[in-house]
Amino acid sequence: MAKLYVIGIGPGGKEHMTLKALETIKKCDVIVGYTFYMELIKDLIIGKKIVKTGMKGEMERCRAAVEEVEKGFETCVISTGDSGLYGMAGLVLELAEGIEVEIIPGVTSSFCAAAEVGAPIMHDFCTISLSDLLTPWEIIEKRLHMAAKADFVIALYNPKSKGRTENINKAIGIILNYMKLTTPAALVKNAGREGNDRRIVTLGTIDYDFIDMMTVVIIGNSNTYIKEGKMITPRGYKL
């Protein structure tokens, strides 16, 4: 019986893909994913049946994938980053009935972004998506308040998107109720893939124009500092 795989390919470049993700893509007959992601792995999927949909086609993709498995084809659904966090694993499991599903984890973009600017995510951290398409803004606001109050390192996903350009400004405004203006922050665009660019700033000097929908924003905790151009959150060792 054919199986459905949900694969986290990491942030995009093949180098950050796991061996299991790579091998599973190779053995599948059908590859299902968002058009942009398929472009990232185009060398791996030559000769396979490809089912692509545009943004917001998530339900359509999952249903198409389930149908392919029911026809008997080994099929995978591609997520960038991890297959779970803000990925497709949950929706696939919600929609799949009576077929076997395997979830394959991957490197999430904030870990890749962190590696590119030093070691900001060393300690307790949280991720918050600023997209209010699927989550009411009030819930996002509450999480921002609690995260900053608890002194978590915070990784903000989807800081901007078409038509929602002010969420990042609002988010930083909330965080500044608890954190100093001098708290280090990293803006990393296209972490781990082509078009990579980054800025290390502080909460008081964020370049909002630099941030786009492909940017992850990492905000340090109260112990985070900058050393030789790297952002470091101490784990707590006495040096």
Next chain:
Amino acid sequence: MAKLYVIGIGPGGKEHMTLKALETIKKCDVIVGYTFYMELIKDLIIGKKIVKTGMKGEMERCRAAVEEVEKGFETCVISTGDSGLYGMAGLVLELAEGIEVEIIPGVTSSFCAAAEVGAPIMHDFCTISLSDLLTPWEIIEKRLHMAAKADFVIALYNPKSKGRTENINKAIGIILNYMKLTTPAALVKNAGREGNDRRIVTLGTIDYDFIDMMTVVIIGNSNTYIKEGKMITPRGYKL
């Protein structure tokens, strides 16, 4: 000039290692890590100089790694999971002076644990280490309060260790101020490596004896549910 790499090898099995982690280990002359981690990658490091230390030898390991680079050897420090989150990247950057350091991210154990029980980490989430060796317990408690109040999915790392077996009970007690007893939770032992075992339970039915220092505990948010033995946190799509 030789370079120092800090590599996240994922939770342990080679399958969840990234291509970059694998290739970097292969090209290094010297491999530095905690004895237990070296065992996980022993097939990859045959013929290389190995610097091993036991638990709590983190500073010693980092200093040894810096020395090897200064002698001219391509050297890597191994972390399990990600190289950042509760890993070695920060300490290496804190100690290294005047040498080039590259951080290579990896799959953290909670993502691997999540994949093994379904898709619990689909939405805003946080990680909290219950080890109070390097972090005062009051800070950990505050983060538990805020995380549960904000309805984050919560991944608890280091739920137990020798001599500290009650932290997990205290943590769940705090979380129960905000979350229902029926909230799903997953206990995953040795995620992504040999000895793997798991339980899907609720906050009210946690098997505390099952949990050991190699276990990750994932607690759902208020929307998480169980379907066909899988733990699922909805992303918010209307089905």
